[in-house]
Amino acid sequence: MNPPLRLAINGATGRMGQALLDLLQHDSRFEVVAALTAPGVPQLGERAWQSPAAPCFQAGWPQDALDVVIDFSGPDGLASALDHCTPRGVALVSGTTGIDAALKARVAEASKRIALMHASNFSLGVAVLTRLLREAAAVLPDWDLEIVEAHHNRKTDAPSGTALSLGEAAAAARGSTLARDGVTGIREGARHAGSIGFAVVRGGDIVGEHIAMLIGAGERVELGHRATDRSIFARGAIEAACWLCRQAAGAYNLEAVLASRLTLRS
Ligand SMILES: NC(=O)C1=CN([C@@H]2O[C@H](COP(=O)(O)OP(=O)(O)OC[C@H]3O[C@@H](n4cnc5c(N)ncnc54)[C@H](OP(=O)(O)O)[C@@H]3O)[C@@H](O)[C@H]2O)C=CC1
Numbered sequence: 001m002n003p004p005l006r007l008a009i010n011g012a013t014g015r016m017g018q019a020l021l022d023l024l025q026h027d028s029r030f031e032v033v034a035a036l037t038a039p040g041v042p043q044l045g046e047r048a049w050q051s052p053a054a055p056c057f058q059a060g061w062p063q064d065a066l067d068v069v070i071d072f073s074g075p076d077g078l079a080s081a082l083d084h085c086t087p088r089g090v091a092l093v094s095g096t097t098g099i100d101a102a103l104k105a106r107v108a109e110a111s112k113r114i115a116l117m118h119a120s121n122f123s124l125g126v127a128v129l130t131r132l133l134r135e136a137a138a139v140l141p142d143w144d145l146e147i148v149e150a151h152h153n154r155k156t157d158a159p160s161g162t163a164l165s166l167g168e169a170a171a172a173a174r175g176s177t178l179a180r181d182g183v184t185g186i187r188e189g190a191r192h193a194g195s196i197g198f199a200v201v202r203g204g205d206i207v208g209e210h211i212a213m214l215i216g217a218g219e220r221v222e223l224g225h226r227a228t229d230r231s232i233f234a235r236g237a238i239e240a241a242c243w244l245c246r247q248a249a250g251a252y253n254l255e256a257v258l259a260s261r262l263t264l265r266s
Pocket residue numbers: 010011012013014015016017036037038039040041072073074076077078080094095096097098119120121122123157161233
């Protein structure tokens with residue numbers, strides 16, 4: 001049997017960090033070597049779960065060698081993970097959203113040296129939704145496309161990373177880009193033909209909902225996904241980490257993992 005993969009969680013005290021730790025306590029494929037969080041959080045020094053084998057929450061990267069890092073933190077946390085993983089050849093799975101063009105470029109640059117998967121959504125359902133939307137957007141090129149997303153009241157980035165990725169996939173299927181046709185924020189006046197609009201709802205404990213509306217004259221197609229439990233994202237990221245550790249340097253997406261595990265047919 002292979003020894004367990006040596007893993008660090010970045011953003012370990014957050015909502016996703018907790019969902020990951022809940023699953024990883026019982027996953028013999030991994031040894032959680034470090035549970036990293038931001039400096040100053042009250043949990044620093046506490047064990048990540050109730051076992052003497054659990055690491056304590058810490059604010060700096062460990063000296064120990066790692067096989068893989070799973071990062072669900074924020075833009076600063078992702079930048080720090082890139083700084084740690086790239087020179088050391090450590091694989092990196094990141095679900096952090098709300099990152100700007102400069103950080104996206106750093107992610108792309110790092111993937112020349114390490115195996116890296118950055119995905120705005122690690123759920124199987126959203127992977128399928130993306131496929132369906134690509135197809136619908138291509139066969140209905142003249143229909144108006146609006147993407148509505150809803151999340152909990154603690155979410156800081158908007159539109160969500162998933163909404164933007166869905167928009168990018170649809171735009172690409174129509175031979176366009178979000179930079180050209182995406183429209184966010186409050187809109188006034190008539191709709192521009194070909195634009196892809198985004199609407200954002202924030203409230204309560206909504207885990208994550210995305211609805212893509214393709215609106216024609218006298219009819220409308222709606223494709224949507226509702227997450228009701230964060231463990232779906234955590235499970236996807238854990239499977240990705242396991243898979244990524246066997247890959248050469250490069251930028252990978254979740255579809256590659258799903259194709260190898262579930263043989264999703266095109
Ligand atoms: N791709 C996907 O499938 C999913 C992506 N996400 C994304 O993951 C990210 C985290 O989401 P969520 O868990 O809900 O957010 P939380 O705010 O609950 O958790 C983020 C955690 O990261 C910590 N953190 C902040 N800065 C750093 C740093 N520099 N180094 C290490 N840790 C840091 C935070 O500490 P502190 O609280 O002190 O700031 C917090 O504990 C978001 O970008 C979100 O959009 C979420 C769900 C699914």
